[in-house]
Amino acid sequence: MTTWISVCNLSDIDPDTGVCALLNGEQVALFRWGNSDTVYAINNFDPFGKANVLSRGLIGSVGERPVVASPLYKQHFDLSTGECLEDTEKSIKVYPVRVEAGVVALGAA
Amino acid sequence: MSKKRIIVVGNGMVGHNFIDTLANAECASQFDIITFAEEARLAYDRVQLSKYFSGASAEDLALTTEADYQKQGIIYTLNEKVVAIDSHAKTVTTASGRVEGYDKLVLATGSFPFVPPIPGKDQDHCLVYRTIEDLEAISASAAVSKTGVVVGGGLLGLEAANALKQAGLETHVVEFAPRLMAVQLDEGGGKLLRRKIEELGVSVHTEKATTEIVAGEECRYRMNFADGSFLETDMILFSAGIRPQDELARQFGLDVGERGGIVINDYCQTSEADIYAIGECALWDNKIYGLVAPGYQMAKVAIEHIVSSLLTHEEPAASFQGADMSTKLKLLGVDVASIGDAHGHTAGSQSYVFNDDVEQVYKRLIVSADGKKLVGAVLVGDVEAYGTLLQLKLNDMDIPGNPANLILPVSDGSEPVGLGVSALPETAQICSCYDVSKGDIANAVQGGCCSMGDIKDATKASTGCGGCAALVKQVMDAELTALGVEVNNNLCEHFAFTRAELADIVRVKGYTTFSELLENHGSGHGCEICKPTIGSILASFNNEYVLKDELISLQDTNDIFLGNMQKDGTYSIVPRIAGGEITPEKLIVLGEVAKEYDLYTKITGGQRIDLFGAQLHQLPDIWKKLVDAGFETGHAYGKSLRTVKSCVGSTWCRYGVLDSVSMAIALENRYKGLRAPHKIKFAVSGCTRECAEAQGKDIGVIATENGWNLYVCGNGGMRPRHADLFATDLDDETLVKYIDRVLMFYVRTADRLQRTSVWMENLEGGLDYLKDVVINDKLGICDELEAGMTKVVDTYQCEWKTTIETPEKLKRFSHYINATDEDNNLLYVRERGQRRPATEQERIELVNLETAAD
Ligand code: SRM
Ligand SMILES: Cc1cc2nc3c(=O)[nH]c(=O)nc-3n(C[C@H](O)[C@H](O)[C@H](O)COP(=O)(O)OP(=O)(O)OC[C@H]3O[C@@H](n4cnc5c(N)ncnc54)[C@H](O)[C@@H]3O)c2cc1C
Ligand code: SF4
Ligand code: FES
Numbered sequence: 001m002t003t004w005i006s007v008c009n010l011s012d013i014d015p016d017t018g019v020c021a022l023l024n025g026e027q028v029a030l031f032r033w034g035n036s037d038t039v040y041a042i043n044n045f046d047p048f049g050k051a052n053v054l055s056r057g058l059i060g061s062v063g064e065r066p067v068v069a070s071p072l073y074k075q076h077f078d079l080s081t082g083e084c085l086e087d088t089e090k091s092i093k094v095y096p097v098r099v100e101a102g103v104v105a106l107g108a109a
Numbered sequence: 110m111s112k113k114r115i116i117v118v119g120n121g122m123v124g125h126n127f128i129d130t131l132a133n134a135e136c137a138s139q140f141d142i143i144t145f146a147e148e149a150r151l152a153y154d155r156v157q158l159s160k161y162f163s164g165a166s167a168e169d170l171a172l173t174t175e176a177d178y179q180k181q182g183i184i185y186t187l188n189e190k191v192v193a194i195d196s197h198a199k200t201v202t203t204a205s206g207r208v209e210g211y212d213k214l215v216l217a218t219g220s221f222p223f224v225p226p227i228p229g230k231d232q233d234h235c236l237v238y239r240t241i242e243d244l245e246a247i248s249a250s251a252a253v254s255k256t257g258v259v260v261g262g263g264l265l266g267l268e269a270a271n272a273l274k275q276a277g278l279e280t281h282v283v284e285f286a287p288r289l290m291a292v293q294l295d296e297g298g299g300k301l302l303r304r305k306i307e308e309l310g311v312s313v314h315t316e317k318a319t320t321e322i323v324a325g326e327e328c329r330y331r332m333n334f335a336d337g338s339f340l341e342t343d344m345i346l347f348s349a350g351i352r353p354q355d356e357l358a359r360q361f362g363l364d365v366g367e368r369g370g371i372v373i374n375d376y377c378q379t380s381e382a383d384i385y386a387i388g389e390c391a392l393w394d395n396k397i398y399g400l401v402a403p404g405y406q407m408a409k410v411a412i413e414h415i416v417s418s419l420l421t422h423e424e425p426a427a428s429f430q431g432a433d434m435s436t437k438l439k440l441l442g443v444d445v446a447s448i449g450d451a452h453g454h455t456a457g458s459q460s461y462v463f464n465d466d467v468e469q470v471y472k473r474l475i476v477s478a479d480g481k482k483l484v485g486a487v488l489v490g491d492v493e494a495y496g497t498l499l500q501l502k503l504n505d506m507d508i509p510g511n512p513a514n515l516i517l518p519v520s521d522g523s524e525p526v527g528l529g530v531s532a533l534p535e536t537a538q539i540c541s542c543y544d545v546s547k548g549d550i551a552n553a554v555q556g557g558c559c560s561m562g563d564i565k566d567a568t569k570a571s572t573g574c575g576g577c578a579a580l581v582k583q584v585m586d587a588e589l590t591a592l593g594v595e596v597n598n599n600l601c602e603h604f605a606f607t608r609a610e611l612a613d614i615v616r617v618k619g620y621t622t623f624s625e626l627l628e629n630h631g632s633g634h635g636c637e638i639c640k641p642t643i644g645s646i647l648a649s650f651n652n653e654y655v656l657k658d659e660l661i662s663l664q665d666t667n668d669i670f671l672g673n674m675q676k677d678g679t680y681s682i683v684p685r686i687a688g689g690e691i692t693p694e695k696l697i698v699l700g701e702v703a704k705e706y707d708l709y710t711k712i713t714g715g716q717r718i719d720l721f722g723a724q725l726h727q728l729p730d731i732w733k734k735l736v737d738a739g740f741e742t743g744h745a746y747g748k749s750l751r752t753v754k755s756c757v758g759s760t761w762c763r764y765g766v767l768d769s770v771s772m773a774i775a776l777e778n779r780y781k782g783l784r785a786p787h788k789i790k791f792a793v794s795g796c797t798r799e800c801a802e803a804q805g806k807d808i809g810v811i812a813t814e815n816g817w818n819l820y821v822c823g824n825g826g827m828r829p830r831h832a833d834l835f836a837t838d839l840d841d842e843t844l845v846k847y848i849d850r851v852l853m854f855y856v857r858t859a860d861r862l863q864r865t866s867v868w869m870e871n872l873e874g875g876l877d878y879l880k881d882v883v884i885n886d887k888l889g890i891c892d893e894l895e896a897g898m899t900k901v902v903d904t905y906q907c908e909w910k911t912t913i914e915t916p917e918k919l920k921r922f923s924h925y926i927n928a929t930d931e932d933n934n935l936l937y938v939r940e941r942g943q944r945r946p947a948t949e950q951e952r953i954e955l956v957n958l959e960t961a962a963d
Contacts, residue, residue: 008926016662017669019926030926034634045934050949051678052924052932058665060636062602069637071666071674 002096004105010037011102018068020044020055023106028095029055030104031068031079039104040079041095046070048090113419116201116211117144118191118357123388123404124217125152125172131412132181136420142183143211145203147190148240151175156401156574161244162272164818164834170241194361196381213383213415216371217408218354220389220399224347225260229322234329234344238269239351247346251276254343256328258282260319262289266348267440270311273346274441281312281340283332285349288315293436293447297464298487301471305443305490314340353390353397366392375428377411385411393429401573402541403432409544433503433541437488437495439877442885446492449502450475450485458484463516465490472516474498481507488516496580504537530583539580542573547584554588561585562870579873600861601638604631608786608861612646616857621651622659641665642861645748648784649856650897652904654911655784656918667746670922671908672728675721677935677946680728682708682720683745684735685781688755688773688793689716698738702731709943715752715790717743722944724931726923732909741781741907748862749784750791753777754802758795758812765795767812772841773801776810779845782905783852783898786859786868790825804832807865808848813837817844821851821879824866833869833876836884846895850883853894 007021013032021028027044044052049072057068062085067076076085082094096107115131117124128142146152153170161170178185186203193202200210222237224230234250237243251257257273259266262284273280282289288299289306303313318335325331328341353370357363364372364380370392377385377393388404389397398404406429413425437446453460457478464471470490477484483501488494494515501508508515509532535548545568553567561578564585565571571578598607604626606614611626620626623643627635644663648655655661655668667673672680684699699718703710706727708720723731732742744750753776756762758769773793783789792803793810802825803809809820815838823832836847859868872878881887912918924932936952937944947955 012920012926014658014661014921017921019921020924022925022928022930027925027932049676049678051676052934053674053678056666056669056674056678058637058640058662059634060603060640061634062636063633066634067636072676074637 002107004098005108006103006105008104009102010039010099010104013039013104016059018055018057018059020052021104021106023095024108027052027055028106029057029068030097030106031055031059033059033066037099039097039099040066041097041106042068042077042079042082043093043095045092046072046075047084047092048073048075054092112139112141113212114141114143114210115213115215115415116209117142117215117217118201119216119218119354119388119390120144120146120148120152120185121217121219121388122152122155122172122401123219123408124215126405127215127217127387127408127411128183129173130408131415132183134412134416136416139420143209144183144185145189145191145201146185146187148242149188150241151178151185151187153241155239158238158241158244159268159272160834161241162248162275164837167241191357194357194363194384196361196363196384199383211383212419213385215411216357216379216384216386216390217388217404218357218390220351220353220397222347223350223352225319225349227319227322229330230345230347232322232330235322235347236344237347238265238272244272247272247344248276250344251278254278254329256281256342257344257346258332258340258342259346259348261348261350262286262313262315263292263348263350264290264436264438264440265351266346267306269346269348270306271441274309274311278344280310281314281342282306283317283319283334283340284313284315285318286315289313290445290447293451293487294445294489295452295473295487297462297471297473298445298447298451298489301464301469301489302440302443302445305469306441309441309443311441351389351399353392355390358386358390366395370397373407373429375410375430376414376425377407377429378414385415387411394431396431398432398434400432400434400436402544403434405542406432406544433499435499435502437492444488444490444492446486446488446495448486448495448498449483451487453485455484461513461516463513463518465518470518474512474516476508476512480512483508483512486516496577500533500537500580504534506532530580530587533584539584540568540570540573540577542577543569545570545577545581550581550584551588554585554592558585559589559594560871562867578875582873600642601636603627603633603635603639606630608642608646609858611643612649612857615643615646616650621647621653623647623663624659637665638861641668641748644668645784645786648749649901652782652784652901654906655908656912670725670728671732671742671746671912672723673746675946678932679722679724679935681745682723682728682731682735683713683717683743684740685743685777686717686752687777687781688753688770690755690770690774695738695740698735698740702734706731707944709945716754717752719745722937722946724924724935726929726931729913729919729922733913736907736910736913742909744781747784748787749782750777750780750789752790753780754790754792754806756794756800758793762795764798765812766814767795767817769793769795769801769810769812772810772812772817776808776845776848779902780848780852782908783856783901785852785856787862787864789852789865805829806832808851810844816840819844819847822865822869824864826864828866830866830870835876835880847883849898850891850894851879853897854879854882854890856897857894 015035018031028041029044031040044054057071059068066079082092084090152172190204191201192204200208202208222239257278258281259270260283262282270282289302319332321333323331325341329343331341333339355365355371358365358371371386373386373391379386387407410427410429413427417423417425435448453475458475461474473487475485486498533547537547558564558567571581599605640663703720709722711719713719753773755770755773759765789807791808792801792806794801794803795812805823805825809832811818817839818837819835820832821835824830936947938947
């Protein structure tokens with residue numbers, strides 16, 4: 001069963017930007033899609049730049065896919081699958097996330 | 110087999126072109142190339158000679174360097190005139206008595222200015238216009254003169270008049286014929302040109318024959334004319350035509366024409382088979398060609414003939430078949446062009462004339478008796494049609510539709526009648542300076558060239574007079590399209606517009622947010638290309654706080670936290686130190702802050718101080734301390750004004766002529782915060798020694814005795830570009846006005862991430878066009894450009910000051926949204942007394958050490 005851990009309020013995330021949450025010692029990048037209550041959660045570590053920075057990347061769309069571009073060297077990661085568009089070997093972890101009553105919670109295994 | 114000896118007499122434009130082409134040919138190793146130059150320097154660009162008056166140096170004009178000649182193994186001697194030829198012994202003798210043998214001799218001795226035999230012509234301050242030394246003499250004379258007269262109203266005479274005008278002299282042109290540029294223009298064209306030039310303050314006197322030059326009363330001299338009138342002047346410049354330098358040919362038995370010129374055949378051979386003549390000294394079919402392009406063609410023909418006669422013994426492929434003398438140029442700021450038979454001498458030819466006294470435009474087309482072919486044209490005041498008309502003429506093409514349409518003005522909105530480049534044959538010569546055909550450009554495109562820069566590198570097209578730039582670009586674009594390479598200038602998948610188009614949309618519609626644009630003009634959700642681009646456009650025109658709610662998601666890696674992200678995710682801090690000037694107190698503050706936060710400290714290449722290794726949550730604290738001490742953000746993170754470098758200037762330096770530091774600080778404070786398509790760098794030097802390296806900057810300012818010289822579009826970095834001299838001797842106010850306009854025009858029209866250097870290289874019409882827009886207000890937008898800049902200046906805010914004063918904005922400056930911990934991935938080692946990020950190897954070792962210690 002998934003345990004939901006609240007990490008912040010939806011209003012803490014400016015529309016179309018990201019923040020980083022600490023979840024049991026792991027760094028999770030959370031992105032809010034536009035002004036909506038859709039939130040994506042992926043690991044914060046950039047496997048190319050080898051630094052914890054993905055939450056600070058710009059988000060947007062490639063075709064239909066929602067993505068973040070790494071702030072270091074601009075590789076794209078699919079926000080819903082963690083897949084790296086440039087090099088699937090470097091794909092990253094995604095986390096279950098939900099927004100309820102304006103609170104963002106991450107699912108811990 | 111020993112090498113063949115080729116001697117080239119004269120190292121002018123054509124002699125050099127011959128040498129350069131031969132030295133780069135495949136068979137170059139089979140030749141020894143020897144050249145004698147009467148002048149004190151190797152070849153320079155005589156065509157651009159007048160630029161010397163607007164600040165270009167002898168080096169700027171040089172077509173080559175001694176180092177290059179040495180590298181290529183060319184044997185050269187400067188200041189050495191060839192005085193004798195022995196065509197039997199096959200030797201030449203120089204003024205200093207050197208004797209050299211040749212297998213082939215090439216005469217490229219050019220021409221000399223003709224000075225009419227007027228009594229009094231040999232006095233001081235009676236000068237000519239041909240060499241750099243002549244220009245030095247003119248400058249010196251102009252400095253002690255108030256009035257100047259140019260004798261001769263032809264092409265060169267008018268160029269000389271411009272030079273005198275620029276030097277601040279009251280300028281007159283005295284012409285023997287009834288009109289100006291009698292060779293190239295018909296009566297109507299000459300009349301309009303005269304009117305325009307007189308409006309610019311140059312007095313024109315036609316039908317005047319000077320009989321003597323005597324001492325003057327008001328001025329140094331008085332010129333008396335045959336009709337009894339006279340003119341007083343301090344200096345006289347003769348520009349009454351040129352004469353071929355055929356002295357050697359005359360003395361040593363080569364055939365010369367009745368009116369001068371060394372007679373050559375279609376292979377450029379003189380009456381002695383092993384002696385060639387090329388360039389302005391050569392007479393082909395009883396014609397002298399006073400332009401550089403035909404000279405280059407002759408050089409090419411001569412080389413082919415020499416190679417075939419000495420090495421391959423094959424029939425040479427090329428022969429000289431005459432050359433087109435059409436010209437397009439700007440004289441005293443007036444556009445003038447002449448094509449083919451400008452006077453309508455062709456039997457049965459008929460004319461179309463368009464004359465607009467209000468706009469001051471004159472155009473005349475001369476067509477064949479059947480009206481199908483173009484035989485000549487004259488254009489004054491509007492030369493748009495030159496490219497099209499020239500191609501019709503050169504390729505003997507049928508005129509499409511009604512010939513009148515070619516010169517009639519177009520009504521608003523519709524495209525001018527042009528000639529699709531696709532209609533041109535492959536052999537059509539597009540660039541006459543470097544003889545580049547449409548086919549050559551097409552080949553270059555097929556070989557992978559896809560920008561004007563590529564084409565220039567590959568074919569040299571458009572690197573001479575530049576007159577062919579527009580046409581070269583059209584051919585390139587057409588060729589790209591034909592190859593199926595869609596000339597797609599779309600910004601990204603979300604916007605089918607270029608950056609410049611989006612900038613226009615934002616400006617005209619007054620948008621202030623990305624979502625308005627996306628909704629009305631785009632698709633999808635945006636991306637890391639269009640968001641920052643539009644963020645930058647919005648900032649350039651509206652100059653709102655970049656972290657404002659609706660704008661924040663547009664900011665790229667650095668802007669979004671107002672700092673430059675380093676490799677480990679920490680940030681650097683660069684406060685503004687305008688002009689590089691800083692008080693000891695402020696230096697101490699920087700030291701103290703750096704010490705407190707253990708920041709790696711380094712002096713940057715931009716004359717300021719960078720503090721590295723601050724974590725996100727530390728940025729506001731650090732900036733608060735800096736802002737309290739009077740610092741502002743340095744925008745090191747923005748595509749915006751970076752630094753204005755300065756040298757110490759007249760305040761301390763014994764050579765400084767103006768206060769470069771004060772100017773640098775004033776400029777930095779004016780333009781700080783201006784967001785642009787890319788970063789912008791300035792420098793201001795206090796004298797021509799140029800210690801601030803202004804000629805490598807987007808905007809460079811150099812002090813002179815008479816004011817500031819403004820340079821634009823320089824670049825250091827990956828592909829350095831020397832800045833172009835834009836205007837000279839400006840006062841403070843005009844300097845700022847021009848910079849305002851140049852920058853705002855750049856902001857409006859450049860591509861995404863295009864520095865001013867690349868922008869300039871892609872700007873159709875180049876430097877002259879930019880001058881037209883900024884100095885002459887050709888587009889009538891200068892008021893708007895200035896107003897745009899004033900708005901940016903007036904709405905400046907220090908983004909860091911605003912941020913630390915806005916508590917809700919500070920929430921974002923922490924590594925975690927739900928914890929105050931630091932990023933646990935940061936690891937440092939100390940080197941030379943400061944910390945730096947650990948390398949990958951060091952990380953492994955350090956982490957192992959820690960685990961071992963546990
Ligand atoms: C700090 C500094 C190096 C130093 O230690 O001296 C520096 C550092 C960087 N430069 Fe630079 N450049 C620095 C002076 C220069 C200079 C010298 C100058 O300005 O006189 C040049 C050449 C001059 C020029 O730009 O024409 C220069 C040419 C570049 C380029 C190449 C630009 C080009 O047009 O080719 C880049 C890459 C880019 O902008 O795309 C670049 C990019 C960068 C970036 C932003 C790379 C990056 O994305 O991280 C570096 C970030 C620095 C930081 O985190 O603060 N930097 N860089 C200098 C900061 C100057 C300042 O005070 O603001
Ligand atoms: C102000 C100005 C503007 C011009 N504008 C244009 C233009 O817009 N477009 C255009 O096409 N053309 C223009 N021209 C003409 C162009 O410069 C010439 O066509 C070109 O320079 C001819 O090249 P050349 O090598 O034949 O002669 P030059 O460049 O004159 O070179 C001849 C060289 O030979 C040297 N020499 C002569 N005799 C001897 C000897 N016995 N021994 C050793 N050396 C000797 C001379 O000193 C000289 O250096 C312009 C010329 C001037 C002066
Ligand atoms: S030269 Fe390269 S490494 Fe050095 S500061 Fe500039 S961008 Fe960084
Ligand atoms: S025609 Fe002069 S550069 Fe091409």
